[in-house]
Amino acid sequence: MSNTEMPKAYESKLYEDEIYAAWEKSGFFNPDNLVGEPYSIMMPPPNVTGVLHLGHALENALMDAMARYQRLNGKKVLLVPGTDHAALPTQAKVEKMLMEGGMKNPRQELGREKLVEKIREFAESSRATILGQVKKMGTSCDWSRLAYTFDAPRNIAVNELFRQMYNDGLIYRGYRVVNWSTKGQSTCSDDEIEYIERASVLYTFKYSKDFPITIATTRPETKLGDTAVAVHPGDERYQKYIGQIFTVDVGAEKPLEIKVIADEGVDPTFGTGALGVTPAHSPVDFLMYEKQKASGNPIGLIQVIGVDGHMTKEAGSYAGLTVEDARAKFVGWLSEQGLLEKEPEEIVQNVGTSDRFKDVIESLPMTQWWLDVQKIIPSKGKSLKDLMAEALTTGLNGNTEQKVTITPERFTKLYLHRVENLRDWCLSRQTWWGHRIPVWYRGKETFVGNGTPEGEGWEQDPDTLDTWFSSGSWTFSTLGWPEQTVDLKSFHPTNWMQMGYEILYLWLMRMVLMSTYALGEIPFKDAYIHGMLRNEAGKKFSKSDANGIDPLDIIEKYGCDALRLCVLSGNTPGNDSRFSAEKIESSRNFVNKMWNVSRFILMSIGSDVLPPSQGGGEGVVAPATVADHWILGRLETVTNQTGKLIEQFDFSLAIETLREFIWNDFADWYLEIAKIQQKDETLRTSTNEILLYVLKQSLVLCHPFMPFVTEAIWKEFGTGSFVMVSTWPKVTGLFDESSEKQLVALQELIIAIRNVRSQNKIEPKKLMDVVFVVNNASREFIESNREVISALARVNSDFALVEKYEAATTDVSVVRKDVSVFVKMETVVDPVKEKARIEKEVIELTTYLVSVAQKLSNEEFRSKAPEKIIMSMEEKQREAQAKLDALRKS
């Protein structure tokens, strides 16, 4: 074997690209080349607004760990890669860049076609970068099924979905108050509003001297469009005015006709108990307007703010002013007229801002496309809201197979609460990048469907669809829907989805909505919600890349495996975690440890056992020593634990379990013991076989988390196969409790002797002389481990085993429960110090024994605690007592 060529340290750069290329070429990323039960994961498509950051590294690590684990367990795994065109956000981003480059108004200057072309160029370049990054992260996705939310197949799915929802009467065109971004010149949905706290001024005033009711507002300029004052129906103060109309002149185009109306929603105890109603510029007021209309007691609607953020001609003397200027002017007028009832009051207020354009959202009345979430779907007898709730509670139609489980569970409550309060979804955007609304108009005719209708004179709606409309269909549009493809049948519902909690409402909910509506299926069975990755100081990695870290830089420096381990360790469901230099180094070191363990094994087994290329390490192993039994038992325990942990989505603990096993058990103990066993002719072959066996299994166990290094080592075996498509270890019944106990005892003994050396500053090179005091039970145990003890504790191997021993003044004692060791010093041991050391131990033991005795003598404990607990406590008591007795004797 040529394994001596393995370099001392694992250099990730030498392997990763080559290995990824080999995996790709092997075809095993494509489930068509695998057998077994289908298992599918859809990659949350990164937005082409930018390139990938560390958060995406976490997502890729999560998805790929799961995909690889499932593949090793014989599943036919599909992991679909893709990107999201991110309609409005991408346009916002490109416009911002163009404006930074000197353009004043990109839409005006370039026009629709040219601007869309610019955005497409940007998107394509981001897309290419992103896909390259995904490969660098080692993600085992099927590139033959690569999808993009804006490609032709996805466009068909979007149009078809729209058509069906329209035909079901769920999608409608309606005039109502929308969220309007003046800067973005577009609507946005309720979910795209970010509320920020800011200082504001509350003005309390009357419309005119003889108006009987005082009202308050932080937006005086909108009052130019007031058409009513609402009071609580039971409010005695205002009872007599209800139904009356007052005409006031506040300087708008026409004098305002203010009707006093009653509405249950008004809180009579708050403020003046009266509310100025501005139907055109407040969603709540608009509802009152509709309610009044429905009750046959209509009030007016006057739009005083335009789409450009300036006052309209309805605002009369205020027309053309910005809202800020209009506000100042109106407040000035109120003050002059003596209409302000109180000094203006400074308050803190939440205002909605556009999450993309960052400006304050105006409420304006407009005709837009909406998705009705309340309406009963004819074929289903339920509303979209009902479907969305069912999917998380009882399962669709009570079918528990069609139920989404969210980890951690607490997000389920959030989701359901949100669903309950869901309002109709505004689908149309006035930006240009994205799926065009699939609706055509000709005079009074409307056509909804896929592609331009036949005949002359049709014009397509100029608006585009909310980007989440296409991402909502991701789990099935990627599988060929609306065609009833084989993929769709095999892989939907998908098995697992992971995402950050920040898109729970935006995305998870919409996937459930779309999938339950279109397919009558949940989009995925399990949703794993991860937290955000923060920097060392606990700050968010901002999207503007100011303190962002490029995952490629990390990969370049530390390797992909280290990055993956790093982002997964310490990351628990739903909780944020931090990324730091120290953490990545620690992960890199573990990768290197794996490498060196393998390096040692491949170098030392020589020709004694069959080389791996001829099946070495595959067959039956023959444990000969306690250590052999122990390590095989540990491997089995760890195999069980790791599998269970991954299936519970507890990736961090799985990694910790593996690290502990490989580093502490396998490398620090078994390898050291194996070096001794290798020198023994009768043990050499079996030891080497076990080394190779445990190594191979460990590589498989670690592969989901560190795919590259495990594959690189596997390659050294020269089998020509991939660890990626090997088999997750099976439980073989090699666990042996007594070996486990014995080895732990051996470890404790060796550590104790090493401790004597350290405490007494005896140089490591010197072999110490010791005497073992044993009883019948422990004699055999020590004798059979003579060589191991000698080598690992560094004592002369010809030590005596006696039953009684009179300690000399040059001896230091080590006491275990049924073995004592006397270590011979060259000089007289300081009797005071030695006594103190023993005293300390005696005190610790005594204290412990007292507490145990207290518990055990407690009647209630004895009668109520389970048998198992009592027995284990009694066992511990015996052990501690034995040790204490031995200590006292010495």
Added chain:
RNA sequence: GGGCGGCUAGCUCAGCUGGUUAGAGCACUUGCAUGACAUGCAAGGGGUCAGAGGUUCAAAUCCUCUGCCGCCCACCA
């Protein structure tokens, strides 16, 4: 105004369907260039589990309250 999460070793975090003398990584102390690895080895030090009550034979773990820190939601004019 509602709701949620966090508070465990110097730092970052596990553990929390109650039951070993509370763990890991990093940092720290003391030794080691021990033929796999100094990206390492060995031996250590370090915590009244935010505080106060309660339930229980038993609480970091369950309940109540309080205090900080963070997040989400909400039409209080």
